[in-house]
Amino acid sequence: MLTSFEGIPVDPALEIIALTDTSWRICDTTVAPTDPGGLLAYIERDPEGFDVIMLRPGVTESAHTDCLAAALSLINSRRAGAPRA
Template structure:
């Protein structure tokens, strides 16, 4: 049984094989030294379903797919809708006032 070829992504997603039934999805628009380049890990089970471990936001709400094309379409949709409204993780959190304990 030969390893299934991953589909060609329409966007900058790179699908890198890890084994015959596992892939890593990376954002090709980021440099290789950027940790946020790694988007997800994908495993294909004997039943034919694909299970996804999402590693960054925005990401789809689903984690199980019937094929990789469906997974990439959901990833494109989540990235298109979520990137404009997402707050950067580098932004400082909102300050919460601290009051001393009551005696």
């Protein structure tokens, strides 16, 4: 279980999968790996910070944060507030 990522504490319900040195896929560990609803977001580092694309059924949101901790917090807060089927 990942408890921190790049020195940032991580909610155990988030799985961070490196795609490249500057991009990550974020999944919800409480959802079956075969359920597409478990894919929460993508994060990509750019020169100004972090671009975040958050995915929910029927909704895609994008945001920009200045640090990785803020990006993960944003994703986790959206995950916590998402209605469960």
